[in-house]
Structure formats: structure tokens, C-alpha cells
Amino acid sequence: xxxxxxxxxxxxxxSLLVALPACSGKGGxxxxxxxxxxxxxxxxxxxxxxxxxxSAKENDVELVFRQPATLTxxxxxxxxxxxxxxxxxxxxxxxxxxxxxxxxxxxxAGQVNLLTMDNDAEKSGRLCYIGIDNYAAGKEAGRMVKxxxxxxxxxxxxxxxxxxxxxxxxxxxxxxxxxxxxxxxEINAGKYREKYGKFTLHRKEPITDSTVxxxxxxxxxxxxxxxxxxxxxxMVGLYNSNxxxxxxxxxxxxxxxxxxxVGFDENPVTLEGIDKGEIEGTVVQDPYNxxxxxxxxxxxxxxxxDKKDLxxxxxxxxxxxxxxxxxxxxxxxxxxxxxxxxxxxxxxxEAGK
Numbered sequence: 001x002x003x004x005x006x007x008x009x010x011x012x013x014x015s016l017l018v019a020l021p022a023c024s025g026k027g028g029x030x031x032x033x034x035x036x037x038x039x040x041x042x043x044x045x046x047x048x049x050x051x052x053x054x055s056a057k058e059n060d061v062e063l064v065f066r067q068p069a070t071l072t073x074x075x076x077x078x079x080x081x082x083x084x085x086x087x088x089x090x091x092x093x094x095x096x097x098x099x100x101x102x103x104x105x106x107x108x109a110g111q112v113n114l115l116t117m118d119n120d121a122e123k124s125g126r127l128c129y130i131g132i133d134n135y136a137a138g139k140e141a142g143r144m145v146k147x148x149x150x151x152x153x154x155x156x157x158x159x160x161x162x163x164x165x166x167x168x169x170x171x172x173x174x175x176x177x178x179x180x181x182x183x184x185x186e187i188n189a190g191k192y193r194e195k196y197g198k199f200t201l202h203r204k205e206p207i208t209d210s211t212v213x214x215x216x217x218x219x220x221x222x223x224x225x226x227x228x229x230x231x232x233x234x235m236v237g238l239y240n241s242n243x244x245x246x247x248x249x250x251x252x253x254x255x256x257x258x259x260x261x262v263g264f265d266e267n268p269v270t271l272e273g274i275d276k277g278e279i280e281g282t283v284v285q286d287p288y289n290x291x292x293x294x295x296x297x298x299x300x301x302x303x304x305x306d307k308k309d310l311x312x313x314x315x316x317x318x319x320x321x322x323x324x325x326x327x328x329x330x331x332x333x334x335x336x337x338x339x340x341x342x343x344x345x346x347x348x349x350e351a352g353k
Contacts, residue, residue: 031060031061031062032061032062032089032090032299032302032303033061033062033063033064033086033087033088033089034056034061034062034063034064034088034089034090034091034092034295034298034299034302035063035064035065035066035083035088035090035091035092036048036049036052036063036064036065036066036091036092036093036117036291036294036295037066037068037076037079037080037083037091037092037093037094038066038067038068038094038118039068039071039076039094039095039096039118039119039164040067040068040069040070040071040160040211041067041068041069042067042211042240042241043240043267043268044240044265044266044267044287045067045287046349047266047287047288047291047345047348047349048118048287048288048290048291049065049067049291050288050291050348050349050351051287051288051289051290051291051292051293051295051348052065052291052292052294052295053065053291054291054292054351055291055292055293055294055295055296055299056295056299058296059295059296059299059300060299061295061298061299061302063295064083064086064088065291066079066083070210070211070212071096071160071161071210071211072096072210073096073097073100073101076093076096077101077104080093080108084108084111084112088112089112089113089298089301089302090112090113090114090115090298090299090301090302091108091112091113091114091115091298092114092115092116092117092130092294092295092298093105093114093115093116093117094116094117094118094119095116095119095120095121095124095164095165096119096161096163096164097163097164098119098120098121098122098123098124098164098165099163100163101121101124102121102123102124105121105124105125105126106123106124106125109124109125109126109127110125113127113298113301113302114126114127115127115128115129115130115294115297115298116128116129116130116131117129117130117131117290117293117294118130118131118166118285118287118290119131119164119165119166120165120166121165122165127297127301127307127310128297128310128311128312129314130290130293130294130297130311130315131166131285131290131314131315132285132286132314132315132316132317133169133314133317134165134166134168134169134170134173135169135170135172135173135176135184136173136314136317137169137170137173137264137283137285137317138169138170138171138172138173138174138176138177138238138283139173139174139176139177140173140283140317140319140330140333141170141173141174141177141236141238141262141263141264141283142173142174142175142176142177142178143177143327143329143330144262144280144281144283144319145174145177145178145199145234145236145260145262145280146177146178147280147327147328148234148260148262148280149199149232149234149260151198151232152197152198152199152232153198153199153200153231153232153233153234154199154200154201154202154227154230154232154233154234155174155178155196155199155200155201155202155233155234155235155236156201156202156203156207156223156227156233156234156235156236157171157174157175157201157202157206157207157236157238158206158207158208158209158216158219158220158223158235158236158237158238158239158242158245158246159171159206159207159208159209159237159238159239159242160208160209160210160211160239160241160242161208161210162190162206162208167206167238168184168187168188170238170264171187171206171238172184172187172188174236174238175187175192175196175201178196178197178198178199179196179197179199180197183196192204192205192206199234202223202226202227203223206238207219207223209241209242209245211239211241213241213245216241216242216244216245217245217248217249219245220235220242220245220246220248220249220250221249221252221253223235224249224250224253224255224259225253227259228253228255233258233259233260234259234260234261234262235250235259235260235261235262236261236262236263236264237261237262237263237264237270238264239264239265240264240265240266240267240270241267242263242264243261243262243263243264243265243267243269243270243273243279243282244267244269244270246261247261247269247270247273247278247279248269250278251278256278257277257278260280261273261278261279261280262279262280262281262282263279263281263282263283264282264283264284265282265283265284265285265287266282266284266285266287266320266341266345268342268345270282271320271338271339271341271342271345272338272342274320274321274322274338275322275338275339275342277322280321281319281320281321281322282319282320283317283318283319283320284317284318284319284320284336284341285315285317286315286316286317286318288345288348289315290315293311293315297310297311316333316334317333318333318334318335318336319333319334319335319336320335320336320337320338320341321335321336321337321338322337322338323337324336324337324338324340
């Protein structure tokens with residue numbers, strides 16, 4: 001019933017968008033209109049929206065920011081197609097499934113200025129990608145696991161899905177760091193094995209949840225139950241909702257401190273858990289600047305800017321730990337104290353209001 005109601009609401013919203021004035025690429029304000037479409041609804045994207053709004057003000061464009069109700073290509077592309085009919089001048093999108101969406105995105109790139117953010121589709125004709133190097137960031141998560149369990153153990157990996165560009169990169173980064181060799185070809189093809197160096201991969205594959213909250217929690221709880229008698233366990237959550245789900249399941253089963261938790265992204269519960277010493281640390285992106293930079297460059301292109309000015313380098317990822325102290329093997333990656341980073345996020349959200 002919930003999914004049905006969401007679908008009805010989404011169709012109604014798409015119909016409303018279609019009815020809006022089109023073709024000119026300008027909103028009611030007369031400013032160029034640009035859009036940002038995420039891959040799902042999540043607190044991560046609330047931070048991104050704050051940056052996008054701030055950038056829209058500073059760059060004098062009208063912004064449409066949309067978060068699909070579910071992590072599905074159908075929901076996302078329905079929103080995108082409706083927005084195109086309103087005459088937007090540019091689109092930034094977090095691609096859910098590059099292989100499936102590239103033909104449509106290539107068509108769209110021929111109609112409007114197209115950027116990808118957070119999740120790339122390299123062969124789509126997009127003008128640039130705003131986001132981190134997910135493979136390098138995944139390797140940092142793998143190093144956290146190795147520091148937490150220097151003698152090896154069992155690792156469970158949780159993620160929304162395994163079809164996106166960032167999922168491939170993060171999973172491969174973690175497992176390659178544990179294994180000490182490059183397994184990207186296998187992992188990108190969806191092939192996994194039981195052993196990676198001194199570590200055993202629980203269930204011989206990542207555990208997916210489509211970012212559905214109940215499934216996130218259930219997956220974490222089930223894995224904890226399955227591994228309750230297994231020594232030296234690390235659980236890695238690679239999407240924003242995963243570390244939160246793992247921690248809440250561990251708290252409910254009184255297993256905090258008995259397992260090691262490594263996170264990805266800056267969910268407030270994750271940052272609180274790091275500050276309390278319940279989570280080893282997290283690899284963070286920069287969702288505020290994803291939104292800010294995406295709108296900045298869409299505005300640049302909408303106003304006749306030159307493509308050669310667009311960014312070509314990946315956004316830097318960062319690490320967050322309890323103390324923010326330097327760690328062995330980490331040279332160029334900034335490291336933040338959890339309490340300080342939580343304040344940084346709150347300030348970013350306030351700035352985007």
C-alpha cells in the first residue's frame with residue numbers, strides 16, 4: 001500500500017510538472033532554470049540540497065531539486081522526463097544504473113547541459129562528473145577494517161545496490177585493500193569469492209537493501225544473528241543509511257564493542273556513534289559541495305560559459321574518526337574529529353535554508 005501511494009503521488013507530481021510552462025528554459029522569475037535529481041530520498045541529499053540552494057542564489061538561477069521516493073531507475077527517469085518538458089536548461093543527476101540509463105542519458109545530453117554527480121555514467125555524453133573517486137575511498141574503508149582487525153576476520157558489506165558506478169568502486173576498493181590485489185574486473189561483473197587476504201566475506205557477496213529502511217535494519221540484524229558466535233567481525237556500511245542500521249542493530253543486541261563497524265557518508269547517527277567510540281570511523285564525501293558545484297556549473301553553461309572551464313578532477317574524500325588524529329598509511333586524506341564534522345554538517349544545513 002505504501003509503495004502504491006508513493007507511485008500515485010509520483011505520477012501526480014510528474015503530471016504537475018508537465019503542466020508547467022515549457023520551452024523557454026526560464027522559470028517564472030525569468031532566470032535560467034536548472035534541475036538536480038538524486039538517486040533516492042536520504043538525509044545525504046538534504047545536505048546536497050542545501051548546497052544547491054545556496055549556489056542557485058549566488059549564481060542567479062532557478063533551481064528544481066528532486067529526490068525520488070525509491071532507488072529505482074523507473075522512478076528517477078519519470079521525474080527527469082517530466083522536468084525536460086518544463087524546458088530546463090541543465091540537469092545534474094546521480095545515476096542509478098549506468099548500463100541501463102546510458103542510452104537515455106545520451107539522448108538527454110543532446111537536449112540539455114548534463115552533469116553527473118555522486119554516481120557517474122561516463123559514456124553518456126555528460127559534460128563532467130562531480131564526485132569522489134569511489135575506488136580510492138573504498139580502499140580507505142578497507143584500511144579502517146584492517147586497522148580494527150589486524151589479524152583478519154570476517155567482514156560483512158552492506159550497500160543499497162550493486163549496479164551503480166559508486167557501488168562498484170566502493171566494494172572493489174574495500175575488497176582489494178583486504179586482498180592486496182586488484183579484483184575490479186571480477187567485482188564489476190558481480191563475481192565474488194569467500195576469501196580476501198586474511199578476511200572471509202560473509203555470504204560471499206555484498207548484502208543489498210535498495211535503501212529501504214526496514215530492509216537496511218533487517219539485513220544488519222540478520223547478519224549479527226548469523227555471526228554471533230564468530231570472532232573478529234567487521235561490518236562495513238557503504239551507503240549513508242547502512243552504518244546507522246548496523247549500529248542500531250548492534251545496540252539492540254548488546255553487541256556494540258564486540259564487533260567493529262566502519263561507515264561511509266555522514267549520517268548524524270554515524271557521526272554520533274563515532275564520537276561515542278561505537279564506530280571505528282567513516283569515509284565522507286562532500287554532499288553540500290556536490291549540490292553547490294553542480295548548480296554552479298549548470299548555471300555557467302546555461303549562461304553561455306565555456307566547457308573547457310568545467311572541472312576534470314574528482315572531489316576529495318575525507319575521513320572522520322573519534323579524535324581526528326593522523327593514522328598510519330593515511331598521507332593526503334584530511335581527517336576530521338567526529339564532533340567537529342557534525343557541527344560542520346549542521347552549519348552547512350543552516351547556510352542552505
